[in-house]
Amino acid sequence: MPTLGVSDAILLEPGAHAVTARPGEVLIEDGIITALGPGAAARADRTLTVGGAFCLPGLVQTHVHLCQTLMRGLA
Numbered sequence: 001m002p003t004l005g006v007s008d009a010i011l012l013e014p015g016a017h018a019v020t021a022r023p024g025e026v027l028i029e030d031g032i033i034t035a036l037g038p039g040a041a042a043r044a045d046r047t048l049t050v051g052g053a054f055c056l057p058g059l060v061q062t063h064v065h066l067c068q069t070l071m072r073g074l075a
Contacts, residue, residue: 001029001030001031002044002045002046003027003028003029003043003044003045003046004027004028004044004045004046004047004048005025005026005027005028005040005041005042005043005044005046005047005048006025006026006028006041006047006048006050006055007025007041007047007048007049007050008023008025008049008050008051008052009023009024009025009026009050009052009053009054009055010022010023010024010052010053010054010055011023011024011026011036011055011056012054012055012056013036013056014056014057021054023052024036024037024038024040024055025037025038025039025040025041025042026040026041026055027040027041027043027044028044033057
């Protein structure tokens with residue numbers, strides 16, 4: 001699978017008490033973020049230049065109400 005680099009981004013990094021914003025680059029290999037920081041995108045097969053857009057880790061929705069959706073209207 002080809003690697004993807006994201007350059008010219010503002011990285012939003014969640015911390016214990018605040019979110020830190022800093023300019024940087026991201027390297028993504030097999031759908032996983034493997035490197036952050038200067039020069040990370042240079043190692044990629046393809047590079048996406050985002051022009052100062054915010055870049056943050058993927059947020060996964062783990063709180064679901066599937067049982068309520070499946071049983072809707074059966075009461």
